[in-house]
Amino acid sequence: MARRDYLIGKMGISLLTLLFVxxxxxxxxxxxxGDPVRAVIGRNVRISADVQNSLRAQFGLDKPIFPDQFVDxxxxxxxxxLGVSWSxxxxxxxxxxxxxxxxxxxxxxxxxxxxxxxxxxGLLAGWKRKTPFDIGALTFxxxxxxxxxxxxxxxLLVAGSAWFGLPTGGIVSPANIGKPLHTVxxxxxxHLILPTLTFTILYLxxxxxxxxxxxxxxxxxxxxxxxxxKGMSNFQVLMRHGLRNAMxxxxxxxxxxxxxxxxxxxxxxxxxxxxxxxxxxxTALVKQDYPLLQGAFLLLAVSVIVANMLxxxxxxxxxxxxxxx
Amino acid sequence: xxxxxLLRVRGLTTEFATxxxxxxxxxxxxxxxxxxxxxxxxxxxxxxxxxxxxxALMRLLPASGRITKGKVWFNDTNLLALSEHEMRDYRxxxxxxxxxxxxxxxxxxxxxxxxxxxxxxxHDLMDRSAAEKRVRDLLEMVGIAPAxxxxxxxxxxxxxxxxxxxxxxxxCAPDIxxxxxxxxxxxxxxxxxILQLLKEIQKALGLAVVIVTHDLxxxxxxxxxxxxxYGGKVAEYGSVDRIYNHAQHPYTQRLLExxxxxxxxxxxxxxxxxxxPRLTQLPPGCRFEPRCHVKINRCAEVSPPLLEVEPGHYVxxxxxxxxxxxxx
Amino acid sequence: xxxxxxxxxxxxxxxxxxxxxxxxxxxxxxxILTALLAAIFxxxxxxxxxxxxxxxxxxxxLTFASPAMHSPLGTDDAGHDVWALLIYGARISLMVGFLxxxxxxxxxxxxGIIAGYFGGAVDTLVMRVTDILMVIPxxxxxxxxVATIRQMxxxxxxxxxLILVIGLLYWTSAARLIRSQTLTIKERQFVARARAIxxxxxxxxxxxxxxxxxxxxxxxxxxxxSTAILIESGLAFLGLGDxxxxxxxxxxxxxxxxxxxxxxxxxxxxxxxIAILWVSLGCILLGxxxxxxxxxxxxxxxxxxxxxxxxxxxxxxxx
Numbered sequence: 001m002a003r004r005d006y007l008i009g010k011m012g013i014s015l016l017t018l019l020f021v022x023x024x025x026x027x028x029x030x031x032x033x034g035d036p037v038r039a040v041i042g043r044n045v046r047i048s049a050d051v052q053n054s055l056r057a058q059f060g061l062d063k064p065i066f067p068d069q070f071v072d073x074x075x076x077x078x079x080x081x082l083g084v085s086w087s088x089x090x091x092x093x094x095x096x097x098x099x100x101x102x103x104x105x106x107x108x109x110x111x112x113x114x115x116x117x118x119x120x121x122g123l124l125a126g127w128k129r130k131t132p133f134d135i136g137a138l139t140f141x142x143x144x145x146x147x148x149x150x151x152x153x154x155x156l157l158v159a160g161s162a163w164f165g166l167p168t169g170g171i172v173s174p175a176n177i178g179k180p181l182h183t184v185x186x187x188x189x190x191h192l193i194l195p196t197l198t199f200t201i202l203y204l205x206x207x208x209x210x211x212x213x214x215x216x217x218x219x220x221x222x223x224x225x226x227x228x229x230k231g232m233s234n235f236q237v238l239m240r241h242g243l244r245n246a247m248x249x250x251x252x253x254x255x256x257x258x259x260x261x262x263x264x265x266x267x268x269x270x271x272x273x274x275x276x277x278x279x280x281x282x283t284a285l286v287k288q289d290y291p292l293l294q295g296a297f298l299l300l301a302v303s304v305i306v307a308n309m310l311x312x313x314x315x316x317x318x319x320x321x322x323x324x325x
Numbered sequence: 326x327x328x329x330x331l332l333r334v335r336g337l338t339t340e341f342a343t344x345x346x347x348x349x350x351x352x353x354x355x356x357x358x359x360x361x362x363x364x365x366x367x368x369x370x371x372x373x374x375x376x377x378x379x380x381a382l383m384r385l386l387p388a389s390g391r392i393t394k395g396k397v398w399f400n401d402t403n404l405l406a407l408s409e410h411e412m413r414d415y416r417x418x419x420x421x422x423x424x425x426x427x428x429x430x431x432x433x434x435x436x437x438x439x440x441x442x443x444x445x446x447x448h449d450l451m452d453r454s455a456a457e458k459r460v461r462d463l464l465e466m467v468g469i470a471p472a473x474x475x476x477x478x479x480x481x482x483x484x485x486x487x488x489x490x491x492x493x494x495x496x497c498a499p500d501i502x503x504x505x506x507x508x509x510x511x512x513x514x515x516x517x518x519i520l521q522l523l524k525e526i527q528k529a530l531g532l533a534v535v536i537v538t539h540d541l542x543x544x545x546x547x548x549x550x551x552x553x554x555y556g557g558k559v560a561e562y563g564s565v566d567r568i569y570n571h572a573q574h575p576y577t578q579r580l581l582e583x584x585x586x587x588x589x590x591x592x593x594x595x596x597x598x599x600x601x602p603r604l605t606q607l608p609p610g611c612r613f614e615p616r617c618h619v620k621i622n623r624c625a626e627v628s629p630p631l632l633e634v635e636p637g638h639y640v641x642x643x644x645x646x647x648x649x650x651x652x653x
Numbered sequence: 654x655x656x657x658x659x660x661x662x663x664x665x666x667x668x669x670x671x672x673x674x675x676x677x678x679x680x681x682x683x684x685i686l687t688a689l690l691a692a693i694f695x696x697x698x699x700x701x702x703x704x705x706x707x708x709x710x711x712x713x714x715l716t717f718a719s720p721a722m723h724s725p726l727g728t729d730d731a732g733h734d735v736w737a738l739l740i741y742g743a744r745i746s747l748m749v750g751f752l753x754x755x756x757x758x759x760x761x762x763x764x765g766i767i768a769g770y771f772g773g774a775v776d777t778l779v780m781r782v783t784d785i786l787m788v789i790p791x792x793x794x795x796x797x798x799v800a801t802i803r804q805m806x807x808x809x810x811x812x813x814x815l816i817l818v819i820g821l822l823y824w825t826s827a828a829r830l831i832r833s834q835t836l837t838i839k840e841r842q843f844v845a846r847a848r849a850i851x852x853x854x855x856x857x858x859x860x861x862x863x864x865x866x867x868x869x870x871x872x873x874x875x876x877x878x879s880t881a882i883l884i885e886s887g888l889a890f891l892g893l894g895d896x897x898x899x900x901x902x903x904x905x906x907x908x909x910x911x912x913x914x915x916x917x918x919x920x921x922x923x924x925x926x927i928a929i930l931w932v933s934l935g936c937i938l939l940g941x942x943x944x945x946x947x948x949x950x951x952x953x954x955x956x957x958x959x960x961x962x963x964x965x966x967x968x969x970x971x972x
Contacts, residue, residue, distance in 0.1 A: 013781070013785070016781065017789065025797075028798075031801065031805060032804055126954075127956055129957065145879075146883075146930050146933040147930050147933075148883055148890070148902075148926060148930070149887065150890045150905065150909075151922075151925075151926035154905070154909065154922055155926070158919070216954055219954035219956050220954045222429035223429060223432040225424070226424060226431070226432075227432070228416075229383055229385055229416055229417065230416060230417045230421075230443070230444045230447060231414065231415075231417045231418065232447060233410075237956060241432050244434055245433070259790035260790075263790065263792035263793075263887070266792055266793070266891070267887060267890070270890075281793060282891055285796055285892060286892055288804070290800070297797045300790050300793045301789050304788060318434075320433070320479070321434075340964075384959070384963070386958060387957075387958050388953035388957035388958035391961065392965060394965060395965070405963055405965060409959050
């Protein structure tokens with residue numbers, strides 16, 4: 001019962017956020033100077049006034065902005081029609097989907113490594129508080145926190161290519177483009193090393209800091225003393241009673257962090273010319289390709305909102321207190 | 326009284342480093358015995374060292390605490406001479422503890438039954454299915470429906486959590502049960518039930534119990550022997566009968582006066598003026614001297630030794646007569 | 654009045670005594686202070702300006718010249734002195750970062766106080782807006798906003814757009830924090846008493862709530878400055894800075910897009926990054942130390958302490 005209320009509340013916020021994003025994206029399109037028809041078909045296409053008017057009617061641009069045009073647009077978006085890219089003359093949705101998997105691969109790997117190592121290091125640092133290990137881990141985290149993402153990428157790019165001969169850009173070598181995946185796998189991995197490393201280093205520090213303070217708080221709870229009184233070793237207490245309780249806030253934070261993860265993807269893909277959504281956003285920005293930019297924003301924002309919703313679901317399973325309280 | 330004590334605490338002394346860099350003498354020269362099947366009450370105001378004593382016995386003091394002197398004989402083993410690894414075998418199997426306020430003493434994200442079973446499996450006492458059966462038996466013994474083993478602590482009432490905590494403490498059939506203010510956070514009705522439960526269990530299992538409380542009513546009801554602590558030192562130690570009827574230490578006397586008499590409830594309570602000593606600035610003489618109503622000049626200068634005024638009745642007051650305590 | 658002043662001085666003195674003991678805080682303060690001084694005294698630190706072009710004796714621009722030759726940090730692709738770019742870039746980076754940070758802190762604190770103090774519908778509204786803003790991925794949102802605003806032909810300088818967009822999007826966590834602290838303070842006795850004797854809302858907020866919030870606000874301002882400076886550098890790196898007023902992020906954008914890397918011109922892409930790190934690390938160190946001074950962390954936890962717990966010197970007698 002309470003769990004349902006909790007989820008309904010969280011869903012409500014998610015839907016509200018979704019609506020806000022849709023409205024914002026729609027409005028941004030409208031405030032651009034010039035004829036909205038241009039915004040739909042591209043600015044360099046020559047058309048007569050007649051054609052322009054018929055297009056205007058066809059796109060419903062002669063109707064009032066609210067609610068008709070907004071509802072129309074939502075309908076279009078729902079059907080996957082996000083307009084046509086000005087610079088590529090292709091449907092935006094088609095372009096986005098072609099890049100989506102590459103970005104998911106990068107973010108997935110980066111998150112996986114940073115969460116695993118961040119949780120482990122944070123756990124150890126909190127447990128062995130004030131030891132040289134803890135102080136070293138803290139220093140590393142603070143520096144990683146203070147380092148601009150793209151600059152770290154540049155440094156790693158230079159160092160990785162100079163010292164280890166790693167590729168500096170792309171997803172596979174030009175010669176391998178279009179070949180079946182299994183034949184290019186080693187090449188793909190070589191290309192993924194540096195971007196993934198950049199990702200991992202940056203988010204590792206943050207997850208470590210959060211995990212550290214979370215485990216410190218958990219280890220000060222009375223049930224930890226109970227567990228020790230039972231005769232458990234410190235390590236057993238840490239793993240059986242500390243870890244799970246300290247992980248609870250991490251779930252929420254990892255979900256909330258997905259937004260920052262997207263930022264990371266934009267910077268890192270730009271630096272490593274990695275063919276994903278982030279690089280696409282940067283290109284759209286440079287080429288002032290608004291339909292593409294706004295389509296990408298829509299996709300990213302909606303993904304993050306949905307991921308947050310999933311995390312809320314997950315949380316109710318992890319914390320029995322939410323389930324029944 | 327010829328039975329051999331299960332636990333002999335001798336000269337237990339602890340220190341705490343405070344955040345200001347000072348050293349607090351939390352316990353000084355605390356000695357007492359725990360006999361098999363008997364209940365010892367540790368009584369005193371907050372800060373008198375009751376809980377610290379229990380924690381020192383289990384070697385679970387917080388990081389700022391140190392045991393600087395003393396011996397804790399469990400049968401013939403000095404627990405303070407063991408390695409931490411060896412000590413772990415004694416925890417829960419030889420001596421288990423029930424904490425106050427069991428809400429926080431139970432892990433919120435672990436099923437109650439699993440928390441009980443964990444203790445059994447940890448000490449390799451039986452296999453999984455036997456342990457599972459024992460969990461249900463234990464819950465039944467403390468009056469919880471075995472079906473509720475799969476529930477989480479927040480689904481239990483306060484009294485049930487304390488019962489579950491007791492069931493957990495009994496999981497490994499310990500020789501001694503420590504109970505740290507087991508009834509404090511509960512309402513009066515539940516307090517009585519929990520005390521009743523403790524008494525029944527002690528009788529049924531022949532457990533030795535050390536109960537920490539500031540409630541003299543609890544002491545009168547369940548204890549055989551009483552250790553009165555004041556400012557980290559033993560003020561008086563003896564059988565519950567001696568302490569209640571022939572209290573020798575001015576502090577114990579005052580404590581008893583401030584305790585509401587059930588037979589004579591209209592009588593006004595006498596509270597002890599003054600505050601307990603700060604453990605970082607202990608007076609050189611008797612620790613109770615600043616608040617004492619019968620003090621003489623020498624009390625401020627000499628720290629009173631523990632005197633045996635009657636066999637088995639010890640008092641730390643220079644106004645009393647007896648030979649200096651010599652624990653075996 | 655003079656009593657207040659004396660009290661303030663004494664508090665400040667006590668604060669300084671406590672602060673001085675913490676090395677990390679001092680390091681943080683040093684990092685921020687040096688960057689500020691460099692920005693303020695930029696003309697004194699370099700003979701060149703950011704637009705001067707270094708030339709050889711034949712009048713040709715020295716492009717990608719390494720540090721040893723003419724200027725302490727070499728030259729960029731067009732022959733500008735990198736040291737001069739860096740020093741003048743500090744002005745832009747710090748100005749944008751600090752202004753954006755102050756705006757977001759001002760907005761966050763105001764909304765937090767309003768939400769916490771008045772509660773009810775206002776509180777719900779503010780908290781819902783924070784919930785919404787916290788979930789939307791910030792960088793894509795800012796990119797879309799900045800790009801669109803620029804396209805709108807408003808008479809606003811690119812840097813002002815950056816300052817406003819950063820400042821108006823990053824107040825959410827501050828608002829939450831200040832709100833919950835305001836709620837705590839509101840519960841206290843003297844606020845209820847002030848209300849009872851008929852003090853106005855503004856008076857209560859100014860006299861009773863704000864002074865107690867100040868330490869929290871200052872600490873968070875310092876922390877938010879680091880975020881603002883990092884965000885500014887990122888947006889500038891992606892090409893949203895003002896090319897005529899290059900900040901450190903803009904320098905990195907130039908270095909990256911004008912092949913400083915393939916030319917091996919490390920003196921072009923290392924210093925701006927170090928400068929950003931310098932300032933943001935300074936803010937983070939200082940902020941963390943201030944935070945720690947405000948709420949000292951837990952002394953120890955339950956898994957510490959078994960080492961050295963038994964400190965019996967004479968094991969044999971135990972006495």
